[in-house]
Amino acid sequence: MNEPLPDRSESAVVLIVDDVPDNLSVLHDALDEAGYTVLVATNGDSALQRAVQAQPDVVLLDAVMPGMDGFEVARRLKAHPVTAPIPIIFMTGLTETEHVVAAFAAGGVDYVTKPIRAQEVLARISVHMRGARERLHQKQQATQARNALDAFGHATMAIRLDDATGAVRAVWQTPLARQLMHDYFAAPPAQIPPPVLDWLRAESSAAGDGREPRPLSVNRQTEAGTRQLVFALQQRTGDDDLLIVMREVSDAAVVEAMVQAFKLTLREAEVLYWVAKGKTNRDIGDILGSSTATVKKHLERVYVKLGVETRTAAANLVMGRLRQLNLGVAA
The missing domain is CATH 3.30.450 (Beta-Lactamase)
Structure with a gap:
């Protein structure tokens, strides 16, 4: 049974890079039948050009090619900002550990060994394309959120x-x-x-x-x-x-929040604000242009509305409520 392909609204693009015509033919037919759009390149230079132009979803890359080998192609793809996110699956007959390590070090996410088995390639593509699309979706969501924050x-x-x-x-x-x-x-x-x-x-x-x-x-x-x-x-x-x-x-924003939160008059909220900042009645009178006696009367009404008996209790109550509102009283 074929490996199920990722759900997609339009055909995904696969770039095959191989200098052997028979390999290209087998993979092209299998991928085309599975619903992919297939691009081919037979050398490293054309692979880099095609990848930048088409920005495929996955690159199937032959490790051993004349001229620029697959490892160098992978390094250059990963160094280019346009092609860096594209998953690279190596195709190689080299199965020694050092070659596998080289493939991953060059930027590959997976490898398949030759002779190529089309169904195995389809399964590997499905897994890595799904992961790539999830990462892309996360980035798109982050970008949309960023744009919304800017707009508002x-x-x-x-x-x-x-x-x-x-x-x-x-x-x-x-x-x-x-x-x-x-x-x-x-x-x-x-x-x-x-x-x-x-x-x-x-x-x-x-x-x-x-x-x-x-x-x-x-x-x-x-x-x-x-x-x-x-x-x-x-x-x-x-x-x-x-x-x-x-x-x-x-200061004005905090005072207004106190008016709303505690059903105070503006002057009562101003008195309470300065109490929370540790000012004495005399200090508050000087700041607000009122007598100490007037400040005391305002404060008595504040105690009744807040249901407290001391200025310390009033200050603690208002500080706690402002923290809940993500506000604060500047020192």
């Missing part, structure tokens, strides 16, 4: 951690993310500032430790008051990069 103005970036070298870099950023990184750190594109880098390295292993990653908060002062940038570590992308979402919080 989210501050998001993907970070790549190289476990071997320890290198860290931003592989993509939405426009808003680039702007925020510049505003808070004067950071050029792709550069990760030290505070973010330290946080990333500490929190990237959180899932393996069985805990939720902790957010990072960075403050900056503006003429309009304190603004806060909160970094949250999300799931990994289809490329296994770390996805970070940034949210900027201002």
